[in-house]
Amino acid sequence: MALVLTDEERMVKDTAQGFFADHAPVSQLRRLRDAKDPVGFDRGLWSKMAELGFAGVAIPEAYGGAGLGMVAAGLIQEAIGRNLSLSPFLSTSILAATILARGGSAEQKATLLPGIAAAGLVIALASDEKPRHAPFHVATRAEPSGNGFRLSGTKIHVLDGQVADRLIVAARTSGATDERAGITLFLVDPRAPGVQIETRAMVDSRNAARLVLEGVQVDGADVIGGVGEGAGLLEAALDAGRACLAAEMLGVAAQSFDMTLDYLRTREQFGKPIGAFQALQHRAAHLFCEIELAKSVTLKALRALDEGDLRAPVFASLAKAKVGEVAKLATNEAVQMHGGIGMTDDHDIGFYMKRARAAAETFGDFAFHGDRVARIMSY
Structure with missing residues (x-):
C-alpha cells in the first residue's frame, strides 16, 4: 500500500485547500461565532461544496456522488482542518452517507443519497449517550408498535443535529444496554411528534444537539439494515x-x-x-x-x-x-x-x-x- 498521493488525489487536495481558504477561512468561523449563528455553518458554502463534488465525494456515482472514496474525503477534511471551515461534511457526507450506502434500502438510497450529494439534505447521526464515547452503550429503546416501533431515549453530542433534515438514531430492539447485539438504526424525522432538540454550543464554537425522544413513532421502512443488526x-x-x-x-x-x-x-x-x-x-x-x-x-x-x-x-x-x-x-x-x-x-x-x-x-x-x-x- 503506497503512502503517497496519486495525481488525482493531489488535484483533490489542491482544489480543496484553495476552495476553503478562499470561501471559508478562520474569519468566517469567528464571524459565525460572534453572531451566535443558530445554524452553525454557511448554507451557501454547503451548496458550493456540492457544485465541486465535495458533498458527494464518498457517495457512489449511481446516486449522484463523485464516488472518489475515503482518501479523497480525508483530503477535503484536512483542508477543512487547515481553515477551521464550518460545514456538515463530517456528519452528512461521511457518517450518514456511509450508513446509507452500506445498509440503506433501495428506496432509502434513491431518496437520500442524491439529496446529500446535492447539498439538499443535512443528516445527523445520533448515537452517543454518555459523556465519554461508548458507541455500543445504547439505552434508547425501540418498542414494537403497529407496523413499526416507538423510540424513547436521549442522545447527546449529535453533530449538526440542530439543523438536520433527517436523523439516524441508534436504538435498542433487544439485549442489555452495553451489548453490541440488538442495536438497530432508524431514520427519524426531527419534526415528528415526541422529538425534542436542544442546541448545545461546544468549546470550539461549533454547534451540536441534545436529542430527546419520547415515544416517537417510526415505520418498518425507517429501519436501516436489519432489525438488531445496526452495530x-x-x-x-x-x-x-x-x-x-x-x-x-x-x-x-x-x-x-x-x-x-x-x-x-x-x-x-x-x-x-x-x-x-x-x-x-x-x-x-x-x-x-x-x-x-x-x-x-x-x-x-x-x-x-x-x-x-x-x-x-x-x-x-x-x-x-x-x-x-x-x-x-x-x-x-x-x-x-x-x-x-x-x-x-x-x-x-x-x-x-x-x-x-x-x-x-x-x-x-x-x-x-x-x-x-x-x-x-x-x-
Whole structure:
C-alpha cells in the first residue's frame, strides 16, 4: 500500500485547500461565532461544496456522488482542518452517507443519497449517550408498535443535529444496554411528534444537539439494515468518521505549525528572529517529525477503508489516537511559541487549540482507541 498521493488525489487536495481558504477561512468561523449563528455553518458554502463534488465525494456515482472514496474525503477534511471551515461534511457526507450506502434500502438510497450529494439534505447521526464515547452503550429503546416501533431515549453530542433534515438514531430492539447485539438504526424525522432538540454550543464554537425522544413513532421502512443488526453499520460509519477526523486534526496541526514557523521567522528578540534560537529550533524539528508520522498513519487508515482491508478498524483507531496527540502537541507548542499573544482571542491560534481538543474527544479519545486496538488484537 503506497503512502503517497496519486495525481488525482493531489488535484483533490489542491482544489480543496484553495476552495476553503478562499470561501471559508478562520474569519468566517469567528464571524459565525460572534453572531451566535443558530445554524452553525454557511448554507451557501454547503451548496458550493456540492457544485465541486465535495458533498458527494464518498457517495457512489449511481446516486449522484463523485464516488472518489475515503482518501479523497480525508483530503477535503484536512483542508477543512487547515481553515477551521464550518460545514456538515463530517456528519452528512461521511457518517450518514456511509450508513446509507452500506445498509440503506433501495428506496432509502434513491431518496437520500442524491439529496446529500446535492447539498439538499443535512443528516445527523445520533448515537452517543454518555459523556465519554461508548458507541455500543445504547439505552434508547425501540418498542414494537403497529407496523413499526416507538423510540424513547436521549442522545447527546449529535453533530449538526440542530439543523438536520433527517436523523439516524441508534436504538435498542433487544439485549442489555452495553451489548453490541440488538442495536438497530432508524431514520427519524426531527419534526415528528415526541422529538425534542436542544442546541448545545461546544468549546470550539461549533454547534451540536441534545436529542430527546419520547415515544416517537417510526415505520418498518425507517429501519436501516436489519432489525438488531445496526452495530456493524454504526461501527463502519464511526471508523470512516474517525479516519476523517484524524485528517482534519492533521490539517489543524499542519496549519498551526506553519503559523508558528512564520512567527518564529518574524518575531525578534535580542536583535534577531526568535527562530534563530536553538531551543526553539529543536522543538520545531520535533513537531515536524510528529506531523510527518501523522500524515502517514492517516493516509494508511483512509486507504485501508477504501480497499476493504480487514485491519481498517485498527488503522482508524491508530490514526485517531496518534493524530489527536499530535494536534494537541502542535497547538500547545504554537501557543507557547507565540507567547502572550497566543492566549488572546484576537489571534487565530486559540481557535486551532480548541478545535484540536474537541476533535480529539469526538468518537473516542486516545485512551478509548488504545483500549480498542488492544481488544481487537486480543491483548
